[in-house]
Amino acid sequence: MAPRAVMVGPPGAGKSTIGRRLASALGVGIVDTDSEVERREGRPIREIFAADGEAAFRRIEEDVVRESLQRSDGVVSLGGGAVLSARTRALLRGHAVVFLDISAHEGLLRTGIAGRLRGHPGKDDETRPLLQGDDPAGRYRELIRERRPLYEEVATLVVHTDRRSPGKVVREIAGLIESTETDAAGHAGGQHGTIGEQHH
Ligand SMILES: Nc1ncnc2c1ncn2[C@@H]1O[C@H](COP(=O)(O)OP(=O)(O)OP(=O)(O)O)[C@@H](O)[C@H]1O
Ligand SMILES: O=C(O)C1=C[C@@H](O)[C@@H](O)[C@H](O)C1
Ligand SMILES: [Mg+2]
Numbered sequence: 001m002a003p004r005a006v007m008v009g010p011p012g013a014g015k016s017t018i019g020r021r022l023a024s025a026l027g028v029g030i031v032d033t034d035s036e037v038e039r040r041e042g043r044p045i046r047e048i049f050a051a052d053g054e055a056a057f058r059r060i061e062e063d064v065v066r067e068s069l070q071r072s073d074g075v076v077s078l079g080g081g082a083v084l085s086a087r088t089r090a091l092l093r094g095h096a097v098v099f100l101d102i103s104a105h106e107g108l109l110r111t112g113i114a115g116r117l118r119g120h121p122g123k124d125d126e127t128r129p130l131l132q133g134d135d136p137a138g139r140y141r142e143l144i145r146e147r148r149p150l151y152e153e154v155a156t157l158v159v160h161t162d163r164r165s166p167g168k169v170v171r172e173i174a175g176l177i178e179s180t181e182t183d184a185a186g187h188a189g190g191q192h193g194t195i196g197e198q199h200h
Contacts, residue, residue, distance in 0.1 A: 160195065
């Protein structure tokens, strides 16, 4: 058993939104590893970071990702930093992995960081502990720059999501996954592709 698709990308790229809608388009279940970590720990991610630190969170996340990849035959959406683990990157080989790419500009809007800097309290203030602090926009840009090579390393499909509606993104991914699966080779992770233009 293997997931039909694994979603990776930076905060705000749409892993949860697109993942949920893709699962429903394919008629399968969805596992969001951030929610799974919180369910297992019985506390929010921000509390795990605050009480035990990022390294402890990454260890829990690594276990949750491994088990989710083993158990799921649907869509698995990974936390934004899951690809920092070399062990996780190795486990992703051979899977159909979709990198939801986004420019820093669009990401700052979608995460609410841009609004917060203009004085609007964002509902996501508490759910992204790494993007708190003095310079969340700078931290976000840095995080995308550092991680892009890792997302690209694990991806079999790169989807640029700036100025593309979730519905359109989902239809394109679902179409590609279904056609890849019915390919003679039948290896979902075998095909590499790109959808959309890059805007960064
Ligand atoms: N293609 C899109 N076009 C416009 N808005 C989008 C698109 N995809 C997602 N969004 C919106 O951007 C916001 C962030 O999306 P989402 O929470 O799915 O990101 P995420 O990758 O799961 O982030 P995190 O890593 O923090 O969990 C949501 O408000 C969502 O509705
Ligand atoms: O980008 C990150 O490192 C993170 C993203 C979120 O999905 C959570 O997994 C957590 O807040 C860490
Ligand atoms: Mg999410």
